[in-house]
Amino acid sequence: xxxxxxxxxxxxxxxxxxxxxxxxxxxxxxxxxxxxxxxxxxxxxxxxxxxxxxxxxxxxxxxxxxxxxxxxxxxxxxxxxxxxxxxxxxxxxxxxxx
Amino acid sequence: xxxxxxxxxxxxxxxxxxxxxxxxxxxxxxxxxxxxxxxxxxxxxxxxxxxxxxxxxxxxxxxxxxxxxxxxxxxxxxxxxxxxxxxxxxxxxxxxxxxxxxxxxxxxxxxxxxxxxxxxxxxxxxxxxxxxxxxxxxxxxxxxxxxxxxxxxxxxxxxxxxxxxxxxxxxxxxxxxxxxxxxxxxxxxxxxxxxxxxxxxxxxxxxxxxxxxxxxxxxxxxxxxxxxxxxxxxxxxxxxxxxxxxxxxxxxxxxxxxxxxxxxxxxxxxxxxxxxxxxxxxxxxxxxxxxxxxxxxxxxxxxxxxxxxxxxxxxxxxxxxxxxxxxxxxxxxxxxxxxxxxxxxxxxxxxxxxxxxxxxxxxxxxxxxxxxxxxxxxxxxxxxxxxxxxxxxxxxxxxxxxxxxxxxxxxxxxxxxxxxxxxxxxxxxxxxxxxxxxxxxxxxxxxxxxxxxxxxxxxxxxxxxxxxxxxxxxxxxxxxxxxxxxxxxxxxxxxxxxxxxxxxxxxxxxxxxxxxxxxxxxxxxxxxxxxxxxxxxxxxxxxxxxxxxxxxxxxxxxxxxxxxxxxxxxxxxxxxxxxxxxxxxxxxxxxxxxxxxxxxxxxxxxxxxxxxxxxxxxxxxxxxxxxxxxxxxxxxxxxxxxxxxxxxxxxxxxxxxxxxxxxxxxxxxxxxxxxxxxxxxxxxxxxxxxxxxxxxxxxxxxxxxxxxxxxxxxxxxxxxxxxxxxxxxxxxxxxxxxxxxxxxxxxxxxxxxxxxxxxxxxxxxxxxxxxxxxxxxxxxxxxxxxxxxxxxxxxxxxxxx
Numbered sequence: 001x002x003x004x005x006x007x008x009x010x011x012x013x014x015x016x017x018x019x020x021x022x023x024x025x026x027x028x029x030x031x032x033x034x035x036x037x038x039x040x041x042x043x044x045x046x047x048x049x050x051x052x053x054x055x056x057x058x059x060x061x062x063x064x065x066x067x068x069x070x071x072x073x074x075x076x077x078x079x080x081x082x083x084x085x086x087x088x089x090x091x092x093x094x095x096x097x098x
Numbered sequence: 099x100x101x102x103x104x105x106x107x108x109x110x111x112x113x114x115x116x117x118x119x120x121x122x123x124x125x126x127x128x129x130x131x132x133x134x135x136x137x138x139x140x141x142x143x144x145x146x147x148x149x150x151x152x153x154x155x156x157x158x159x160x161x162x163x164x165x166x167x168x169x170x171x172x173x174x175x176x177x178x179x180x181x182x183x184x185x186x187x188x189x190x191x192x193x194x195x196x197x198x199x200x201x202x203x204x205x206x207x208x209x210x211x212x213x214x215x216x217x218x219x220x221x222x223x224x225x226x227x228x229x230x231x232x233x234x235x236x237x238x239x240x241x242x243x244x245x246x247x248x249x250x251x252x253x254x255x256x257x258x259x260x261x262x263x264x265x266x267x268x269x270x271x272x273x274x275x276x277x278x279x280x281x282x283x284x285x286x287x288x289x290x291x292x293x294x295x296x297x298x299x300x301x302x303x304x305x306x307x308x309x310x311x312x313x314x315x316x317x318x319x320x321x322x323x324x325x326x327x328x329x330x331x332x333x334x335x336x337x338x339x340x341x342x343x344x345x346x347x348x349x350x351x352x353x354x355x356x357x358x359x360x361x362x363x364x365x366x367x368x369x370x371x372x373x374x375x376x377x378x379x380x381x382x383x384x385x386x387x388x389x390x391x392x393x394x395x396x397x398x399x400x401x402x403x404x405x406x407x408x409x410x411x412x413x414x415x416x417x418x419x420x421x422x423x424x425x426x427x428x429x430x431x432x433x434x435x436x437x438x439x440x441x442x443x444x445x446x447x448x449x450x451x452x453x454x455x456x457x458x459x460x461x462x463x464x465x466x467x468x469x470x471x472x473x474x475x476x477x478x479x480x481x482x483x484x485x486x487x488x489x490x491x492x493x494x495x496x497x498x499x500x501x502x503x504x505x506x507x508x509x510x511x512x513x514x515x516x517x518x519x520x521x522x523x524x525x526x527x528x529x530x531x532x533x534x535x536x537x538x539x540x541x542x543x544x545x546x547x548x549x550x551x552x553x554x555x556x557x558x559x560x561x562x563x564x565x566x567x568x569x570x571x572x573x574x575x576x577x578x579x580x581x582x583x584x585x586x587x588x589x590x591x592x593x594x595x596x597x598x599x600x601x602x603x604x605x606x607x608x609x610x611x612x613x614x615x616x617x618x619x620x621x622x623x624x625x626x627x628x629x630x631x632x633x634x635x636x637x638x639x640x641x642x643x644x645x646x647x648x649x650x651x652x653x654x655x656x657x658x659x660x661x662x663x664x665x666x667x668x669x670x671x672x673x674x675x676x677x678x679x680x681x682x683x684x685x686x687x688x689x690x691x692x693x694x695x696x697x698x699x700x701x702x703x704x705x706x707x708x709x710x711x712x713x714x715x716x717x718x719x720x721x722x723x724x725x726x727x728x729x730x731x732x733x734x735x736x737x738x739x740x741x742x743x744x745x746x747x748x749x750x751x752x753x754x755x756x757x758x759x760x761x762x763x764x765x766x767x768x769x770x771x772x773x774x775x776x777x778x779x780x781x782x783x784x785x786x787x788x789x790x791x792x793x794x795x796x797x798x799x800x801x802x803x804x805x806x807x808x809x810x811x812x813x814x815x816x817x818x819x820x821x822x823x824x825x826x827x828x829x830x831x832x833x834x835x836x837x838x839x840x841x842x843x844x845x846x847x848x849x850x851x852x853x854x855x856x857x858x859x860x861x862x863x864x865x866x867x868x869x870x871x872x873x874x875x876x877x878x879x880x881x882x883x884x885x886x887x888x889x890x891x892x893x894x895x896x897x898x899x
Contacts, residue, residue: 003188003231003885005240005247007180007892052768059770061742 031092035085044077048094053079056088180892182247184240188896190232190278193242193889194270195855198224202273202293202353207316208251217252217319224292225250229887229894230275234264237277242892253290258321260297260312261288267338272355278336278362285335287362289371290315293353298326300377302334302366329377333366335385338398342391344410347373361396363389368398368406370413381417382406392444393469402438402453407470422471431471433490434639436464436478441850445859446872447823448474452847452861461845463861465873467823475820477873478637480845482556484661484831484838484873485637487824489689489812493680495638496673496789497692497809500660500839501554502653507646509629510550511612520545520583520613532626535616537569547578547613550630555607558635558643563612563628564597570621577602577630578613585613599676601633601643634664634673638810640680644673644789655693655749655807658835663695663749663805667790669798675787680813681705682781683756687815690722690754691824693832696804697746698727701792703809708786710793717782721792722754723800729763733776738763740770746804749832751825757815767825769818807832827872841868841878849896853888860893862886867895 028051033042035055044050050070053060060067068081079092203209203223211218219241227242228250237253253261265288267278277288287300297312310323317323340361347356357373363386370378380386380398386406389398396419397407405423412418421432428434437453437460444450448467455461460478467487468474475487478495485495509531517528525538526546533546553559563575575598576590586605592598604610614625634644648671652662664673692702701723707715714721714732721732727743731754740763744750753764759777762769789809790802808828816824831838840847842865849862858869858876862883869877885896 002897003184003186003191004895004897005180005182005184005229005242005892006895007890009179010177012177054769057762057769057772059741059768 027096029094029096031094033090033092035088035090037086038084040081040084042079042081042090042092044079044092044094045096046076048096049077050079050092051095052093054091054093055085057091178245180242180245180247182245184231184247186231186233186238188231188233188885189264190266190268191885191887191894191896192230192268192270192275193887193892193894194228194230194275195226195242195890196271196273196355197226198273198293198353198355202355206292206295207314208292208295211316217254219248219250221248221250224273227890227892228270229892230268230270231894232265232268232277237261237265237268252319254319256319257284260290260299260310260318260323262286262299267336269339269341269360271341271358272343272350273353274341274358274360276339276341276360276362278339280335280337280365282333282335282365285333285364287331287334287336287339287360287371289360290318291352293350293355295352298328300328300331300362300371302330302332302364329371329375331362331364331369331371331377332379332383333364333369335365336362337365337386338363338388340389340391340396344373361389361391361398363387363398368396368419370396370418372413376415378413378415379417380406380408380419382419382421388439388442390442390444390449392449393447395469397442397449397469399439399442399451402440403435405435405439405451409470420471433472433474433476434492436460436476436639437462437847439464441847443850443852443859444854445852446857450850450852450859450861452850454846461847463840463845463847463850463870465859467820473814473817475816475824479838479840479870479873481840481843483635483637486693486808486810486828486831486873487691487820488638488810489691489814489816489820491813492638493640493678493811493813494636494642494675494787495808495810496634496636496644497664497807498637499635499652499662501557502662503554503557504652505632505634505646505650505664507631507648509631510553510610511548511628511630517546517548520547525616525619531628532624533614533628534567534624535614535622537618537620537622544619545578545583545613545615547580547611548628549580550610550612553604553607553610553632555604557604557607558601558633559604559610559630560599560601560633560643560645561612561628561630562597562599564626565592565595566624566626568593568595568621568623570618572617573621573623573625574613574615574617575625576600576613577604578611579606579609580611581606581609585615597627601635601641603635642675642678642680644675644787647672647674650790653805655695655805655832656834656836659831659833660836660838661807661831663693663807664790665802665805667701667802667806669791669801672791672798672801673789677708677783677785678787679783681785681787681811682783683813684781685759685777685779687757687813688755688780689812689814689816690810691751691816691821692722692753692809693749693751693807693828694724694802694804695746695749696724696802696806698724698743699800700724700802700804701788701790701800702752702802702806703787703789704792705780705782705785705787706793707782707784709796711796713795715784715793717784718778718780719782719785720776720780722752723792729765729770731761731763731776733761733780734778736775736778738771738773738776740765742770749807751828753816753821753824755815755821762818764818764821764825766829767822769821830872830874833874837875837878838873839875841875842866842880849883849886851886851888851893853891853893855890856888858888860886860888862895867893869893 225241229240240247273293275290309328311326360371367383368380408419425435439453441452451464462480572593577586651666704721706719729740761776763771866880887894
């Protein structure tokens with residue numbers, strides 16, 4: 001019987017390079033809004049960017065000929081739906097890199 | 099004033115000016131002399147200053163050179179790899195990289211010990227990385243900061259010392275080491291607290307042995323202990339220990355670090371020593387063999403068959419824990435284990451179980467996504483397959499293999515094989531797919547068998563036969579190992595006429611046979627319509643295997659990958675399962691997961707009438723398929739369609755869950771459609787399950803044009819998070835070169851270790867060490883493994899060398 005101990009070599013250059021490039025991890029959260037059947041635009045908090053949009057649990061496609069488009073003014077993003085969501089929950093899976 | 103008076107004044111002024119000039123001159127003369135002296139002195143220092151300047155220049159050059167050397171070392175060299183070995187026979191090993199602050203070390207008895215002795219290394223402070231190894235003779239802590247791993251401290255084994263005998267489990271964190279020693283008469287739990295400078299032995303009961311406390315770590319190898327009345331653990335036979343830090347645990351006044359909580363698996367159940375030293379015990383007193391902390395829960399196993407767990411907030415003094423799994427048929431509120439557990443450890447997002455094949459269990463590695471109760475997912479990995487994630491209530495896990503051999507539904511018996519006597523006997527006649535015994539034999543229990551062409555070892559075989567004209571006692575009929583000359587399975591006794599279908603994996607692919615054994619020399623029996631076909635194994639505990647119609651091809655899902663995709667579907671080539679009541683979900687919950695790569699319109703799976711002469715048939719049905727690139731689910735005429743098409747050039751994971759009547763479709767881990775309109779019953783006693791094709795209006799259509807893999811059905815609804823997790827961890831299985839099975843030829847797991855820093859799960863067998871990231875193997879090292887520990891990229895392996 002014997003005991004073998006192993007640990008891979010550490011490339012200091014790579015390790016230092018990785019440390020130098022570390023950035024705070026972006027935050028991901030689901031932001032919730034309430035549709036009312038008439039409201040077509042929804043404004044995200046400052047710095048947040050849309051990743052996915054769900055209406056009543058269903059994923060929607062982005063694009064000018066699709067369910068919604070997004071625009072950013074002064075770091076504030078607005079989602080504009082082609083058709084106003086009904087009185088259901090609008091979930092926006094969003095990223096904040098700040 | 100007269101002219102004379104003015105002249106006299108001028109003369110006087112001139113005289114005064116002259117005197118002043120003289121005085122100033124004298125001052126100047128003195129200054130000149132001083133300056134001359136200073137100049138001479140300065141001149142005398144010039145050589146020294148010059149020498150010093152040259153020395154400084156030299157030192158600067160040396161410093162620059164050294165700086166260059168350092169930079170060169172950093173840029174071009176690595177920190178040296180650790181590759182050490184110790185000629186010891188480890189009974190337990192552990193790596194601890196938690197750091198005890200220096201202020202908690204200085205002044206302690208062990209800090210001030212003489213260095214360089216047989217029980218103390220040459221380093222005074224506690225290493226950051228501590229490699230702790232128990233043998234029968236000692237508990238040794240090695241300095242893991244040093245690539246040569248020198249000894250740092252030794253606890254000698256002796257009945258009169260703190261470490262009494264070889265431990266079978268060691269755990270360490272935050273300056274506290276817990277050591278478990280088994281044995282009903284000599285077992286104990288030793289707790290070493292370096293910051294408090296104290297060692298304590300914990301027993302069960304004070305009958306003859308009083309718990310002992312050593313007031314200093316430096317006295318560990320002496321007999322200067324005190325007898326202290328410490329709370330009992332439930333039993334002294336300590337089989338395993340595990341430590342964790344509860345959220346909000348108090349800080350130790352001796353170290354400033356959170357006080358860990360210790361769990362010890364004993365012969366009488368599990369005890370937990372809380373941060374305040376009090377002890378609480380599990381509700382069950384069944385001997386516990388291993389224990390781990392995972393996902394906010396304590397998990398332990400007993401007898402290899404049963405898994406218990408308890409939430410951290412349930413650890414009350416009145417007892418804790420509930421059984422959550424077993425390898426036999428699971429009861430309500432439990433899930434079914436797939437292997438007889440011998441090893442367990444925490445793993446990313448759950449628990450990893452390793453075990454051997456006992457009874458119905460399969461040898462292999464079982465990854466469990468949820469530590470507590472049901473509603474989770476499990477994956478089974480062996481040396482030949484990887485199921486991917488199976489939902490609880492699993493009823494089938496198919497198309498999970500690494501073998502590339504074509505599956506053919508043609509009987510291996512067809513063509514007329516030669517039948518043979520095992521021992522010379524009379525009364526038998528055999529030809530083609532029929533064999534008869536006329537009751538004229540002389541020997542009881544004589545066998546008559548035929549050999550098949552070779553198949554891959556482990557290949558699932560479906561065999562069917564008809565027993566006729568049976569008289570006398572029972573006969574034994576079944577797959578036969580022509581090498582060992584024995585039946586493959588024990589459950590092969592038949593006592594009545596009839597047609598039978600059985601499944602069994604080939605235990606020796608080069609020696610597959612079929613045998614009939616007469617149990618009465620005077621009986622008569624005819625076994626006809628003997629057929630042995632290849633089948634696709636159900637890797638789940640349900641063992642609902644798929645039959646092959648025609649021929650199905652299997653090719654790697656990517657270049658060099660182990661996992662294979664099943665293809666070649668057509669109206670005459672597909673997979674089918676006869677009616678199986680397990681799939682009669684009624685209006686209840688279920689989940690389907692499958693990977694597909696194919697054309698825009700492909701049938702994936704359908705459960706429908708066996709003979710669907712009109713549309714999908716008269717009975718209830720469900721179907722999952724692609725139409726125009728859109729994923730669509732059907733239940734009895736109600737459909738749900740995903741809103742956008744998928745590509746035909748990539749592998750996609752599709753999932754369909756139905757929970758409380760609401761169906762949801764997922765594509766690559768993301769929910770894409772949901773509806774409550776598919777709530778109808780899917781129970782159908784005339785149904786079969788077809789994979790790769792659908793019967794519509796009496797004909798087979800929409801054959802899958804590409805390949806399918808990892809097809810699973812379970813009687814529970816996975817959550818969106820679980821499906822997203824399944825996608826993230828299964829996706830790498832479809833990358834080029836992906837290895838997805840245990841390395842080596844044995845799947846019996848002998849050791850497990852999870853490195854929380856690297857995320858790797860190390861799995862040991864008597865063949866070698868495999869390291870997994872998720873469901874994919876990233877390393878394999880040959881050589882038998884008996885013990886494993888891993889931390890911070892460091893691995894320790896005990897072997898039988």
